[in-house]
Every structure is written in C-alpha cells, then in structure tokens.
Amino acid sequence: MNLTLKIWRQENARAKGRFETYKVENISPDCSFLEMLDILNEQLVDKLSHPVCFDNDCREGICGMCGLYINGRPHGPDDGVTTCQLHMRRFKDGDTIVIEPWRARPFPVIRDLVVDRTAFDKIIQEGGYVSVTTGGVPDGNAIPIPKKNADEAMDAAACIGCGACVAACKNASAMLFVSAKVSQLALLPQGRPEAARRVQAMVAKMDELGFGNCTNTYACEAECPKQIKRSNIARMNREFLCAKVCSEE
C-alpha cells in the first residue's frame, strides 16, 4: 500500500505546530497503524530528520497510552479498538490519512502527537480510589454483590484512561472518563462509604482543570475503545444530585 500521511508536527508545548506531508510506500495491509508509523520513523531517521513522536506502550489495547485522532475519529475508523489495534487493511491504497493529537485545553501537546494527560491523574487523585487498606482477598460471597452490579462495575472499570472521550467530545468534556471511575466504585459496597465525597470532589476537579460541559452528544460512547456506556454518565449525574441533596460532605 502506498499512502500519503498528513501529520501534526510541533517542536514543544510552546512552539507553533503545522501539518507535514509524508509518503510511505509498500506498507503491508497486515501492519498495525503504529507499525506503519514506525516504518515512517525509520525512514525519517535514515534521512537524519526527527522522527514523529507518538505515545504507545503495550500495543495490545490495554494500557491506554496510544491515542491518535485519525481522519476525524479518535483511534481511527474502527469501533471499540485503540490506535495500536487498528490495522492498515482498514485503509485503501492511495489514501490520505490525517493524523492529529488529542485536542483539549487540559491536554496540552508535549511534542508532535504526544499530549500531556496528567489531568486525568489529577482527577483520580481527588478520590478515584478506596482510601483505606481493605486487607487480603475476602472469602467468595462474604459480601453479597448482585451479579448485575458486579458486571456493570467491571464494564466501567474497563476504562483505560486513554482520553478518546475527551478527544471525541465537541466540548472536550471528560464526563465519560470521570463517570466510569465514579461508577466502578459507586456500584460496589466497598466504594459506597466515600461515594458522596468522591463524586463531588472528582467533578469539581474536572471542572477546575478546564474540561468542557457534557451536552449529551454521546460521541464519547461511540469512540470509546472500551465501549464505556453513557449510562455511566447518567449514574454520575444521579450520584452527584444525591450527594448535593442528601450528603453533608
């Protein structure tokens, strides 16, 4: 496959970025998207120019490090996969592919396609955990948890924090991420004691960091590689309202 790539290049956080056009030839359709970029980078290094920087780690769709905005969609044209799991067979020979970094005020570009997602860590630090040591693994069914709750909590916990929801949202809102983190704990008895404080603190942090407001557009749900559902956002809204109305914290 021969492809034309238009890639966002930016020296550092303060520099003014621009699109550069590159040609790559003889790309195998079995290549993953990141491998295709690796091939491009080898060519660039051979020519003694700077390789294109992009985040990646496990390359098996579970770490949440990779994330590119490809032709108008975070993580590219496939549903429910991360960029590293996207393969070149999804493109046609001669295609032009535009690759951009996540765009959001709380996610500043560090270099080229790499963005700083510390904002997500800051939100987690506000209470996305159980703050006491819970000891060893308890006996099975020592605490009864309905199967449905366990399943939903597990689905919410599948969030890998890649930031595609923020990248996809027209308002750069982090509601899907925050709601997944709130939900996974709110659904389980271990998370309940701190639920009211948690939801208020995490939402406050999210607002403070400059993420946009949710307008129920659901682009986040459509683009989430882990297919986190919008029902989590509803659950967070519910938790937030209950906390404001009932809790003294």
Next chain:
Amino acid sequence: MSLVKLASITKKMTIASVGAFLLVFLPMHMGLNLCILREDGGEWYRNVCHFMGTNWIVKIMEVVLMLSVLVHVVVAILLTIENKKARPVGYAVPSKSKTHAGSKWMIYTGVIVLVFLIIHFINFYFVKFGIVVADDSDTYTVEVEDIQKHLNDKVTELQEQMMNGTLSQEQAQEQMMALQLEYMPFLQIAQTGQPSDKISKDGEELINLSKEELKQFVGEDFTEYEPDFYTMCKKLFANPTYSIIYLFALVILGIHLFHAINSIFQTFGLNHRKYNKAIEYLAAGYALIIPLGFAIVPLFVMFCK
C-alpha cells in the same frame, strides 16, 4: 458571578429543569392557538386571548416564564463559552463520530428559536402590552362598560366646568349633546345586541373597534386596549413569507426539542434499559406533535381560508 462557579452538572441540571418547565408551556400555548380553528367568527379565540391577557394567575406565570427563558438562555451561553474554551485549538478534520440527532446543534437551533421568539413577541406579545402598536387596520376589543365609563367621565368633566363657570350652560349642553351623538352608535349596538361587525357574537361585553374609532373616545390611551388578536393573527398568517418563517422556526424547534427531552432524562440520571426506549419515543412524539400542532394554524389560514 457565582453562576460561573457552579459545578458543570449543577449548571446542566439548571438548564434542564428550566427547559422542562418550558416544555409544559408549549402544549398549553398550542391548545390556545387551536381555538382559532373553530368556525365561530373568532369568539373562542378572542375569549381565550382576553382570558390570557387579564387573568392574574396567567400574569404571574408570565413572569415565571420570562425568567425561565432568561435563565435558559444565560446558562446556555455560559456553557457554550466554557465548551469553546475547553478546546482552543480545533481539529483540521471535522469530527466523523456518531452523535445523537440534533445534539451538536443545540446552541444554533436555540439561537434560531430565540430570534424567532423575538419576532413572535413583536407581532403578538408586545402588542398586548402596547409596547408595539398594532397596525392601523387592526381592530381593538373594548368592553361596553369601558365606553360607558369614558362617556360618563366626559360628562362629569363638562358638569364640573359648568359649575366652575368656565362654560356657560348652553355651551355645556351643546357639547353634551355632541358627545351623546358621538358615542351613540357603539352604545346602541351593544345595548340592543344587534348583530354588526362592531360586536362579537356573544354581543354583551366586547365590541371590536377600529383604531380611529377607539381614538375618538379614549384619545391616545388606545394602546391600553386589547387589539383584536383574531383578525391580527389571520392577517399575519395570510402573508406567505411570515407563515414560511413560522413553519421553518417550528422545524428547528422540533429538532431542538427532540434532543432536549432525551437530554433532560440523561442529565437527571434517568437512564435505564427498561425505559430508555420509552424516553426516545416520548421525545420523538413530543418533538413531532408540538410543532405539527402549531403548524396547523398558519397552514389553515393559508390554505383553507
């Protein structure tokens, strides 16, 4: 501004609850509009307009309604500004993500509806308050009692002047005769209940007068009187340009409403497999029925009358 400091979810719940209140208002307005369809020469419609213009509960609700619109608009603008600020550098390729119908355009459909609302206010709502003066050819609805009162006032004035001696007895009597002649046609019609274009079917209370006739006995105070909304409405909708603008605004309103209703439930956390479908149908039904109901009036005036 403490409004700015509110949590994002609180702001969203505010705009949603205010929007929900506005949703209750629409079917009522639609019901009142549909009274114009009755083949009674506008009797029901005039009565409804008179009721809406004079009832005190309606007047209180009017204030609540205006405040709701204001809050809805202010919070919407605030949220939009925050949302635009959250992405200072945009994407080169426009988003191709799947989104909920209408959701990306809420602020735009909202602005169009607001602009239409202002036009609508100038044409109808402000006329009621006399802020905007109805057309010369419009007729006004006046109660017979009012005319009687005005006549009595003028008579008393003349009598006082006679007592003071500013007018001689002959002069005063002459003017009084002139007054009686002037007021005669209106009072007579009302008192005898004779059918006429000046009098509504129920005959007893309301008479419709042209602006000139009204000016005759109430002077420049004529704006305090209710214009005849029935003829005004028919005249406006007979203008195809106005009707088309009206119908266009209704389509836009429908798009706004469809996402709005879905959104209200989501914002208040009402998202459940059991009733998500029902919410979707409710939103689609409401967003279809309300604009259609409003559209009947201009279509009826344009094509059936």
